[in-house]
Amino acid sequence: MNISHLLARSAQVHGARPAVLAGARVLHDYRTLGARVAALAGHLRQRCGVAPGDRVVLFAANCPEYLEALHAIHWAGAISVPVNYKLHERELAYVLQHSGARVVCASQALIGAALAAGADAAAMLQMGSAEWERAAAGAPLALHERRPEDVASLFYTSGTTGRPKGVMQTHRNLLAMTMAYFTDVDQVQPDDAMVYAAPLSHGAGLYNYAHMLRGARHVLPGSGGFDPAELVQLAADVGRLSLFAAPTMVQRLVAHVEATGASAEGFKTIVYGGGPMYVEDLRRALAAMGQKFVQIYGQGECPMTITALAREHIADAQHPRWAERIASVGVAHSCVEVRVVDAGGAPVPAGALGEVAVRGETVMAGYWANEQASSDTLRGGWLHTGDVGSLDEDGFLTLRDRAKDVIISGGSNIYPREVEEVLLLHPGVQEAAIIGQADPEWGEVVLAFVVAAPGAAPVSAQALDALCLAHIARFKRPKAYRFVAALPKNSYGKVLKTGLRQWASEPVATIDGKENRA
Template sequence: MLYALWWAGLAAVPVNAKLHPEELAYITEHAGAGLLFVTPDHAADAARLPVRQVTVDTPEYEALFTGAPLELTPRAPDDLAWLFYTSGTTGRPKGVMQTHRNLRTMVACYFAEVDAVSPDDVSVYAAPMSHGAGIYNFMYVLRGARHVIPRSGGFDPAELAGLARDLGGLCLFAAPTMVRRLVGHLESQGLGGEGFKTIVYGGGPMYDADLRRALEVMGERFVQIYGQGESPMCITVLPREEIADRTHPHWAARLASVGHAQAWVEVQVAGPDGKARAPGEVGEVLVRGESVMRGYWRDPEATAYALRGGWLHTGDLGALDEDGYLTLHDRSKDVIISGGSNIYPREVEEALLRHPGVQEVSVVGQPDPEWGEIVVAFVVAPGVGASELDQLCLNHIARFKRPKHYHFVGALPKNNYGQVLKTELRTRLRAPRPEEA
């Protein structure tokens, strides 16, 4: 369907099937969508939307395959191809205008830096196809590889293990939380990485302990990418050889990084004045190249701000080392300023995850009249006490960085792409739930 749309000269607007009807309504209206394809199980909700709809597996849908062939509509490289709506971790999602040039650059970067795809590969879509997993289909279509949509319709570690056993050559995109769960399942079953070829991970922080465990269980199969919707899957890469090379003198530092700039992409770390930071100094990550979006749909003000000075301002904070490897610290909006000191949530999260009983953690700042902000940790850790975690922090990070409060929860709130919704956690702090202690 996607390729037919492009053949006809149209642009695609991918949406996650798990979105609430109100979220879907906002996207279709904001995008000005003229046609919506829906599956039968979503037809009732979609029927409320003021847009023409075609339901899959109906006579109207089947007629699309039996009618007269469409004539090819010529397109230019900078024409809109893919209108991707950001996940909306803060406020309304923005429509990122990705052009054919952007997507071609992403494909070229993948072949050059991530993996050499062959017809024997099997691309498995275990994450939402409206996001990273789906946008990676282009490389596998181009090489004539096989495509598998799991029967579960999503991520199931046992199902993936079975596919690896039965098919071999599995390639997939996974969020770090998915990698952690997959590795845990394989380890519990006495299995390794057999049948898996490439696991590209990104979309959130991969904690050091999780990656080391994944390497021990599955071996040299992991590639890290760092990207955004505004530069799709295409900012930096940490190749599998470098992830697995324990003999390199800077292996530990590189494992903690997100790699170096991908081909055809420039990366710079800059201060508030826009000037490049020296190696090791933290600043905002800026990106320039043919992967960078045309802008935000119907939002010229946000476009001008994001692309000021000819660079994409990612909103992420990081530092480049002398070899050009980028280490991310946090989103600029997530940095906690307590008593005049900057505290990066990720380093606190890394310390807490050293505890074997901690499954997940997210650290946020809470307004405080004395300190400006204080550090608060939301932790998924059944049977673990605050005193244990406090001592762990004191053993590994500066005293002023340790959380002042711990909230033990059954799960962390996430969006449809597995990213923790820190905005919701901050909202909880303003109106604490009685079950959290």
């Protein structure tokens, strides 16, 4: 079944309900939204030559047209490729080439970046343009049926090498994820409103399907992103507001409520994920905003549905292990099984550390055009996440570390080797190593340890910053550089990142401008 059947159903059954809002203003009801999506799908098919199975890139900040584009792609039987609009043009160029995208749907502000990345101007569709509006008023295309195992979306996520991999999310994956939202996260009512304050290209956008199915409202903030004051006002104006947020966003929202004394009554549910939420931060959030929080843990490879820490678990402060539970990421979603396994894939005892593995209806079909990575990650019917954790006797999963050394900053994944390889492009850099450093606002920030090349001219942090900005997205660049005489290594020459983390926690002593770590 095509995942956009959920929209088609609501357009038929709940046609008069408000569907898309710009701020507090209703733009379209469900009947109108369904008609616009069907017409845009017709335009993709007839004018752009998009056939079922073709890939269409979405490259835009949050806007009302984003939801139309996403569903039009699926409606036409094509495969959506949502891209983080903050990516550097070189990163976008790789996604365009690797996915073999036929068309790019982009917002006006990003047309230039898409063209610079190699997108074909003749295969570009500008969201919100006059052409877009003509297309949305054109002849409709009948909903193209898809098999459950057909790919619906390619979600590009970097691996430990920093090379992006296209996660193949099927229509079955997305439908199972949607049903799991109702059973494990929240019961959506028709008068609920999902506000998209986090990027639609990532986790926040995946929650549109549950709200489409129930005929609920979809709110696009006027700012196009996350602004605590704006969200508080929207909650008051729109009511029953739900959102998906990274922990750093939750902290900023809570700080605003505390500072202003604003009412949190208009918020219904705040789902947090994408990084750790410290116990003290959650206690503070509960005190400021009440029992509105649910935590989820997932990956692009198992979108939004590995575990969930339900509202009732967070509220059960009388439980003898409540402090431990709210430090966990909850229990397995109802549509999956979760294990913690040893290096051979065998389950470890309760409380023991191992790699988190998951299987079920939401696990990806594999990586696009990358059989080796697929077979490395999907073994014996289980998705091996690369995350290290432990399960207690009640089934609560606590994440202990990330085996792949991914840095999660503000809810976005940053992969060390990707940054390291850019730093090594500088002729004055002999070695570089990246770790995440705890940060009260962002969760983690990128810290670079740099060894200068012998005999080379001194390297400045400013020069390395400029190099990073020329090759990778701004949010991935290091926030600080530590120039050292050598990196800590084991007997095999492998850099010991545990040693780097120890260095990062100690006072710095320097000799000739370099840290003394002999």
